Amino acid sequence: MAKEYSSQQLSFSVSNTMLLFHLSLTCSSQNDENGISVDDVSDFDDGFVFDIDPCLLVNCDKLDIGEMIGEGSYSIVYKGWYESRPVAIKMILPQRTKDATPECKAKFQREVKLLSGIDHRNVVKFIGATVKPSMMIITELLEGGSLQKNLKSIYPTAFSLEQCLNYALDISQAMEYLHANGIIHRDLKPGNLLLTEDKINVKVADFGTAREDICDEMTCEAGTYRYMAPELFSKDPLPKGAKKSYDxxxxxxxxxxxxxxxxxxxxPFKERKDFMAAYAMANNMRPSVDGFPKDILPLLQSCWDDDPKLRPEFTEIVETLKRILQNLYSTKNISEHGDIKEVDSKIHEEESAKTLSTTSLESSKKNENIPKLENETIKPNDGTHGKSQSQSHNGILPALVQRKPKKKNKINRLFSCFRCCFAS
Incomplete structure (x- = not known):
């Protein structure tokens, strides 16, 4: 967990670190001139020889160390610059390589190898490393700070549910990638999750406890107690040399x-100390879910199931979060644009009414000319238009039907008169 420092303490710590760092470089240069390198001294002390690809190592002369931005039991993190580029510098403790134990060197080497092989947008980007005079890992600098720091800054309020789910999706996608490449993190917590400068995305950082997924080599109690899985925590002391088996x-x-x-x-379990929080979870106790969003609760409870075999894979978690976010967006759009749709509907109804009125008027005008078109066929229509036509025709058609027979009778009488004249 990162600690807070006053500006005076920060200044003193940074100046001491810079002094030590430059003195180490001076000593290193003098030793090199005499034919003695730091690696030679280290090898002479404990026999450990670093096995790191030279292309992963950076030139210390191009590295500038600035203010301290974080601290842990294993390392101190500084803001710095490499070739004028802002970077984060993780300096492994103890600060001088020759003072480190072989176990510490092996842990540093493992972290460098793991992190250098990772390439994912939601994992902090590796830039390089140094093994002398200090063991350091250089990564991209994420100006947004840790998730832990950001949550603390807005307490007692919280991020919107949409933002929380987007962060959760970023984390789960990173973990999906890591697991697909045979890497388990073992220390996933808000302090190891860093935000981008715009606070839109989050990246997984700190691979100090990360390991390749080999069950028979996993030791117990790796990580942070409050976020540690129950299978990593031993309620009873293990026999000497015994190891926990987990994946x-x-x-x-x-x-x-x-x-x-x-x-x-x-x-989680804020009222308990770290160790007791882990003990509670090992006894199948979980943080309260009162007021927790119901749509996300099934996912949460499946992920913290006491039986590891019943927990979902991150592939499933990613798909579930995407589906929940899609539903959230759909609901949000309906809520935001509901009034607009009502207005659009009313406008459409008004326009339809105007069109219908105009059409009826035109039809009525046409119907006035029907007597002049004796051969026009009129078809029935059940709609409003049809009714208008029908009403217009009611007073016209009977007259047409009645006049036609009268004309035929007059013609017949006229022909009869002509016949009589010719006959006489």
């Missing part, structure tokens, strides 16, 4: 606690 599903449990903390903006 990537431990990350799924940690993700569930992170998602709960993110949405609620609360610390």
């Amino acid at each position: 990537r599903k431990a990350d799924v449990y940690s993700f569930a606690i992170v998602m709960w903390s993110l949405i609620k903006n609360q610390t």
Whole structure:
């Protein structure tokens, strides 16, 4: 967990670190001139030889260390510059490589190899590393700060549900990628999740405890107690040399606690100390879900299931979050644009009424000329238009029908008169 420092403490710490760093470089240069390198000294001390690809190592002369931005039990993180580019510099403790144990060097080497092989938009980008005079890992600098810091800054309020779900999706996509490449993180928590400068996206960071997914080599109690899966925590002491057997599903449990903390903006089991919080979870206790969004609750509860085999894979989690977000967007759009749709509907109805009125008027005018068109056929229509026509024709058709027979009778009488004249 990162600690807060006053400006005076920060200045003192940074100046001490810079002094030590430059002194180490000076000593390194003097040793090189005498034919003695830091690597030689380190190898002489404990026999450990770094096995890191030289193309991953950067030139210390191009590296400038600035203010401290974070601290842990394993390392200190500084803001810095590499070739005039802002970077984050993770300096492994102890600060001088020759003072580190072989176990510490092996852990650093493993982190460099794992992080350098990762390429995903939701994982912090590796830039390079140094092994002398200090073991350092250089990554991209994320100006948005940690998720933990951002949550603390807005407490007691929380991020919107939409933003929380987007962050959760970013995290789950990163974890899906890591698991697909045989890597488990083992320390997923808000302090190891960094936001971009615009606060839109989140990236997974700190691979100090990450390991390849090999069950028989997993040791117990790796990570942070409050976010640790129950299978990693031992309620009873293990025999000497015994190891816990667990797999990537431990990350799924940690993700569930992170998602709960993110949405609620609360610390899980805040009233308990770290160790007792882990003990409670090992006894199948979970943080309260009162007021938790119902649509997300099934996902949360499946992810923190006591049985690792019943927890979903991150592939399933990604798809579930996408579906929930899609439903949320749909509901939001309906809510925001509902009034607009009502107005559009009314406008459409008014326009239809005007069109119908105009059409009826035109039809009525045409119907006035029907007597002049004796051969026109009129078809019945059940609609309003048809009714208008029917009403216009009611007073016209009977007259036509009655006049036609009278004309025929007059003609017949005229022909009869002609016949009589010719006959006489």
